[in-house]
Structures are given as structure tokens and as C-alpha cells.
Amino acid sequence: MNLSVKFDGHELSDFLTVISGFERGIGTSRDVELLKIGNSRGGSFVSSTKEEAQFSMPFKLRYDLIAKRRALAKILDVKEPKKLVFGDEPDKYYLAIPTGDVNVEENNFLGIGTITWLVPDGLAHSTTIKSFTATTSGGKTTVKIKNEGTEEVPVTFRIKHGNQDNGYVGVVSAHGAMQFGKIDEKDGQTYTANERLINGGIGSWPRYTGQNPQDKVNKSTNGTLSEITSNNRKFLSLTSPGSGGGWWNGGMKMQTIPPDSNGKVGAVNFYAWFRFWFEAGLMGQTGCVNVDFFTADDKLIAGYFVAKDDRSGNTGRCTFYVGGNNPRTVKEWTFTASSKTTENSFDITRGPTDLRKSGDKLTFYYWGVQYTYTVPEIKSWECAKIGLYIGQHNDRALDSTFITRHYLETTNFQFTKVGVSKWRDVPNRYAAGSELVIDGNTTKLYVNGIPAIDDEVKGTQYFKIPPGETTVEFFKSSFGVFDKITAEIREAWV
Numbered sequence: 001m002n003l004s005v006k007f008d009g010h011e012l013s014d015f016l017t018v019i020s021g022f023e024r025g026i027g028t029s030r031d032v033e034l035l036k037i038g039n040s041r042g043g044s045f046v047s048s049t050k051e052e053a054q055f056s057m058p059f060k061l062r063y064d065l066i067a068k069r070r071a072l073a074k075i076l077d078v079k080e081p082k083k084l085v086f087g088d089e090p091d092k093y094y095l096a097i098p099t100g101d102v103n104v105e106e107n108n109f110l111g112i113g114t115i116t117w118l119v120p121d122g123l124a125h126s127t128t129i130k131s132f133t134a135t136t137s138g139g140k141t142t143v144k145i146k147n148e149g150t151e152e153v154p155v156t157f158r159i160k161h162g163n164q165d166n167g168y169v170g171v172v173s174a175h176g177a178m179q180f181g182k183i184d185e186k187d188g189q190t191y192t193a194n195e196r197l198i199n200g201g202i203g204s205w206p207r208y209t210g211q212n213p214q215d216k217v218n219k220s221t222n223g224t225l226s227e228i229t230s231n232n233r234k235f236l237s238l239t240s241p242g243s244g245g246g247w248w249n250g251g252m253k254m255q256t257i258p259p260d261s262n263g264k265v266g267a268v269n270f271y272a273w274f275r276f277w278f279e280a281g282l283m284g285q286t287g288c289v290n291v292d293f294f295t296a297d298d299k300l301i302a303g304y305f306v307a308k309d310d311r312s313g314n315t316g317r318c319t320f321y322v323g324g325n326n327p328r329t330v331k332e333w334t335f336t337a338s339s340k341t342t343e344n345s346f347d348i349t350r351g352p353t354d355l356r357k358s359g360d361k362l363t364f365y366y367w368g369v370q371y372t373y374t375v376p377e378i379k380s381w382e383c384a385k386i387g388l389y390i391g392q393h394n395d396r397a398l399d400s401t402f403i404t405r406h407y408l409e410t411t412n413f414q415f416t417k418v419g420v421s422k423w424r425d426v427p428n429r430y431a432a433g434s435e436l437v438i439d440g441n442t443t444k445l446y447v448n449g450i451p452a453i454d455d456e457v458k459g460t461q462y463f464k465i466p467p468g469e470t471t472v473e474f475f476k477s478s479f480g481v482f483d484k485i486t487a488e489i490r491e492a493w494v
Contacts, residue, residue, distance in 0.1 A: 020058070053123075058114045083095065125491070133484070146468075154440030166479070205388065277346060278406060285403040287391065295385070307319070
């Protein structure tokens with residue numbers, strides 16, 4: 001049987017040939033529980049459960065048996081189920097793991113053996129994701145999802161808002177309902193509101209060459225930062241390191257935060273969202289990217305620091321530090337500065353980060369988790385300036401030793417002042433243009449890439465989509481506007 005078999009990205013048919021006797025069966029076995037009542041014939045049905053799938057794949061090896069056995073052993077040596085794709089079903093994959101011994105009976109230049117594949121969930125999954133777009137008619141926004149598989153599957157909704165804020169999102173089907181935000185959130189009233197004072201544009205911020213208020217000794221600032229374009233996105237990059245006597249030579253931009261709608265400069269409470277791309281192209285590269293928040297008189301409130309000091313390997317570090325009377329590091333991690341999403345949360349596909357100040361509490365975000373620290377003396381401090389710094393080790397140039405991706409994205413940098421008191425339209429929970437992702441696989445809500453666990457209303461059900469057609473209806477605040485809604489499923493078959 002000349003059958004392609006790919007496991008964990010490896011083509012097994014480069015080493016073996018599947019032979020007669022390979023059967024995948026029809027569906028999975030079932031465990032049926034019956035209850036015997038009195039002297040009645042047979043039993044009464046109680047329940048049934050579907051078991052895992054397991055099928056044996058006989059194969060033969062020809063020539064170079066030792067080398068092929070070792071190559072196969074390496075490929076099959078996995079610790080968890082991996083994707084298994086057969087050539088006669090290239091549009092589906094199983095999450096499988098080899099089970100039992102794989103013995104090979106050898107005779108001259110021919111080896112015969114069997115691999116037994118165990119599929120814990122018993123399902124074949126589609127290699128593609130099907131997307132369905134919602135429509136609005138008669139004041140109702142709905143989407144029809146057609147599941148042509150045989151099993152119910154998770155569904156992910158992507159909700160893009162239009163040119164109005166929104167305070168509430170409801171998602172309802174015959175199989176369950178989800179609610180996020182507050183259904184009674186108002187559009188306008190006398191209240192303390194949030195105002196987004198910075199929304200991108202950091203590439204044009206003024207150059208700063210004075211002493212770095214965060215570290216006057218180790219971070220010289222007479223270099224130059226410029227805006228570049230890479231992967232169709234705009235980033236802030238170090239184009240001249242300058243010189244100095246500190247550990248880092250680099251460039252800095254310092255921006256005074258614009259006044260709020262009341263004409264006041266400074267924010268006691270604020271929320272900042274920004275995105276890094278920090279990734280080495282060679283071992284031993286070095287560099288750093290830094291975002292700091294200062295008072296009007298240059299006192300440090302907090303900072304987010306991503307750096308690579310490792311001059312031989314590929315270890316980077318992410319550091320949170322706080323200011324106040326005792327500036328200090330409160331948390332630091334090491335990570336591998338590669339392009340792999342499993343090793344680096346600052347790669348090109350991700351990198352969203354935020355920092356929030358609420359009185360004396362500072363909350364930092366890193367790799368899916370938010371960390372909060374209390375600094376009593378900064379409770380009433382107002383953030384009036386933001387400093388951006390990118391640097392290289394002082395004894396190195398901007399050559400192959402400088403970390404390849406040392407960027408801050410310029411178009412998405414946001415600073416929101418929390419608690420502006422006056423009458424105007426309320427900046428609601430979900431800003432104009434924001435995107436909500438209701439991820440059915442993780443059963444979590446994400447707002448602009450950041451988990452929003454507190455937005456989930458008690459009783460929310462992350463329902464699944466059964467085979468057939470399911471209609472889902474969406475609800476919002478009366479003043480909200482949906483721009484586009486899509487539903488995504490990955491079909492599965494028993």
C-alpha cells in the first residue's frame with residue numbers, strides 16, 4: 001500500500017511502506033452500562049461512553065534497516081499526542097501517539113512490523129478552519145454555522161467593533177448563552193470616565209538626549225531612534241547608538257502626555273498598551289527595549305524592560321520594576337529570544353503588553369498572566385511623561401552583534417487616563433475599533449489580545465456547535481456598533 005503517513009511533521013513513508021492489514025475501523029468502540037432489574041429478560045440501558053480510538057498499521061522496511069529503525073524511533077519518541085495525517089485523507093488529522101512496542105521482524109533486507117496508534121479523543125480533525133460571517137437583518141445580527149462533521153466542536157467568535165464604543169456583548173444559541181461586560185452600561189452621564197490620550201504615533205515623539213531619569217549611570221541617550229517598516233508594520237528602531245560611559249548606549253524619546261478634555265496634564269490612574277518585537281537572528285546578540293512612566297518632575301513610577309545580555313547564547317530577560325522612594329525590580333523572567341511562539345512571547349505574531357496604575361497598585365502583563373504589586377508612596381503620583389529607550393551594549397556596534405528585532409510598534413501604542421470626571425460620552429468597556437475574541441478552545445475572552453476574565457458574566461456557557469446548522473444571535477448595548485463578526489470552527493469526525 002503506497003500510502004503517505006505524516007506524523008508530527010515527518011513523512012514516515014520515506015522510511016516505511018504500509019502493507020495489507022491496515023484498518024482504521026468505523027468509529028470508536030463504546031462502553032455500554034446496563035442495569036439488571038429483577039427477573040426481566042436482558043437489562044435496562046443506563047448509559048454509554050465512547051472509548052479512545054486505536055488502530056494498528058502493519059508496515060515493511062526495505063534495505064538500510066538499522067538506519068531506518070533508528071530514524072523511526074526518534075520520530076515516534078514523543079511525550080504527548082501529535083498530528084497524524086494519512087495520504088488518503090489529507091484534509092484531516094488525528095491527535096495520536098504510538099502505544100506499545102514497535103517490534104520489527106527482520107529477514108535479510110526486509111523488515112516487517114506494526115505501529116499501533118492511540119487516538120485519545122477518538123476523532124479526526126479538519127486541517128482547515130471554517131469561517132462564517134454574521135449578517136444583520138431587521139435589527140437582528142445572526143450567523144449560521146454549518147458543521148459538516150460528526151462531532152460537536154468548540155467555536156471561536158471574533159467581534160470587531162465599529163465607530164462607537166460598546167459596553168455589552170451577548171451571544172445566544174439553542175445550546176447555551178454567553179455574556180460579557182454590563183448590559184446596563186450607559187452611553188452618557190455624569191461620571192468618571194477613561195480618555196485615550198495617546199493612540200499610536202510614537203515614531204514622531206521628540207528625541208531626548210538628557211540624563212535618563214530611570215538610570216542616569218547605565219543608559220546613555222545620545223543615540224538616535226527612527227521609525228522603520230518591517231513585515232508591513234511600523235516600528236521604532238535604534239539607528240545610531242551614540243556613545244557614553246554606561247552599560248547601554250542608545251537613543252531615547254520622551255513625550256509629555258497630552259491634556260485630558262478638562263485641560264489637565266497628568267494621570268494618577270492610567271492604562272498603557274504597547275507591543276514589542278524582540279527576537280535574535282544570531283546567537284550572542286545583545287540589546288534592550290525599555291518603556292518608562294514618569295512624573296512631571298522625572299520621578300520614576302514604573303517601567304517595562306526587555307533585554308538580552310547573553311553574549312554567547314540566546315537567553316533574553318523581561319523585567320518589571322517600580323519607582324517611588326525605593327526603585328527596584330519586582331519580577332524578572334528569562335526566555336529564549338527565538339522566533340518560536342513556545343519560547344518567546346515577543347515574536348512577530350504576538351508581543352501585546354500592558355501596564356496599569358490604580359492608586360498604589362501597579363499591574364503588569366507577561367505571557368498570559370497579570371501581576372500586581374503595591375507601592376504605597378506612588379498612590380497620588382501623576383504620570384505626566386513616557387520615555388522610550390532602545391540600546392546596545394556600550395562596547396558593541398549596530399552590526400551582527402545587535403539583536404535583530406529590537407522594536408516597539410509605533411502605530412498601536414496606547415495610553416488611557418482612567419477616571420476623568422465630567423459630562424460627555426462614556427468611553428465604554430469596548431472601545432470603537434476594538435476586537436473581542438471569544439475563544440471556545442481556551443474558554444476565555446480576549447480584548448485586543450489581552451485576557452479579560454473579569455468581563456465574563458456569571459452563568460456564561462462556552463457552548464459547542466453540534467453537527468448540522470446552528471443559528472447564533474448577537475446582542476450589544478443600544479449605542480454600540482458591530483463592524484464585523486465571524487465564527488470559526490474546526491470540524492471533527494468519529
